[in-house]
Amino acid sequence: MNISDSEHGRRTPRGCEPKSKSEPQSPSAPVTQMEFARAGRITAAMRAVAEREQRDVEFIRERVADGRIAIPANVVHLAKGLAPVGVGEGLSTKVNVNLGISGDRADAAEEWRKVGIAQDNGADAIMDLSNAGKTQAFRRDLIAKTPLMVGTVPMYDAIGYLEKPLVELTGDDLLRVVRTHAEDGVDFLTIHAGINRRVVETFKQTGRLMNIVSRGGSLLFGWMEVTGAENPFYERFDEVLEICHEFDVTISLGDSCRPGCLYDANDATETAEMIELGKLTRRAWDAGVQVMVEGPGHMAIDEIAATVKMQKRLCHNAPFYVLGPLVCDVGVGYDHITAAIGGAISASAGADFLCYVTPAEHLCLPDADDVLDGLIATRIAAHAADIAKGVPGARDADARMAQARRKLDWEAMWPAALDPATARARFEASPAATEGTCTMCGKMCAVRTVNKVLEGTTIDLDAS
Incomplete structure (x- = not known):
């Protein structure tokens, strides 16, 4: 469109x-x-x-x-050619895919394969987290070619784009990068404005097991500690708003102090930043700028729903964008599952936007297969939450799947699946001897048996 x-x-x-x-x-x-x-x-x-x-x-x-x-x-x-998507109250839960060129694996062709997977498998957004060298060419091409909404984190790009050490960056430098991303066409910018001197002081006084795990948050914390100055994104937030207003860029208020382990969830530091994010949300709205607020992180299952409700209260019901949360710290290699569990719970409690997590989380840059696994796991979580929230049309595909299964109509099942290609491939790789069934049950397929009884036909079960 x-x-x-x-x-x-x-x-x-x-x-x-x-x-x-x-x-x-x-x-x-x-x-x-x-x-x-x-x-x-x-x-x-x-x-x-x-x-x-x-x-x-x-x-x-x-x-x-x-x-x-x-x-x-x-x-x-x-x-x-952007196809506009809404994020927020009463809407279907949206899913984001992270990708981008890494300094250790600078393979643009592989990142474009990931873009194709995102577009072909139901992602709603792509965050370009490129952090190596001159990233503008990839970002501009992405915006020109994808109809999905695109997000970035200007802080990631600042060092490479400006070719300066972190401690030599100035407020003017950071705002220059924000403007460049806005001019390029980025739809939402993650701005880590909530980690100000007050929040840093809380962090130092109370301590954490995992300290600060947000990449953007850690860079700003380091800059603030070395320079002794206030966070430029906080100090000059009104100037950030002017840039975002000019291009109608949505600010995604970054969660610099999200918990990186279960132990740190809902601690004083995370809560202190959330309070600041609520204040910044109001300032953005007063300037006519749209806002999303980012959230955790790692969090035990029994804490998730209450955290979502508290965030919505403190941030005035702005759309909530969460990474997982991952419900345990030991699922390394399977963190797309730990995150999908947390994502389903958080979205059913009111979160609006899920950032996918891949099996490579905490280990390495994800490859194309990891991207597919992470995306489908997160889409399952989002879909399950939409059913729980009563989103219009959320159950339609499930009803089509149930009807197709009742009839053992395999060709009708594939379009109803979240990942039709994988479902078909698994089925066709293990052909059943009895037509219409699969190799799990064969002739003893419960659906086939009941259909035959209701049709008045012979139940052809034997010992063979």
């Missing part, structure tokens, strides 16, 4: 005049999806989201206006 600047809202579509004079009004012409929604004006992006989510467009507009739904849609990417 290619939504032009005019469709994005440069002119008011017929019949989309402001609906309520009591809603907040921008002092100037609307630029962002939030500002159009507050002015009562429905954009093509809002209509696209409403159609996809089987929701009335007014349902979408109202929640975009008050921040409960974000539509990350940079005006540059919209012009290049």
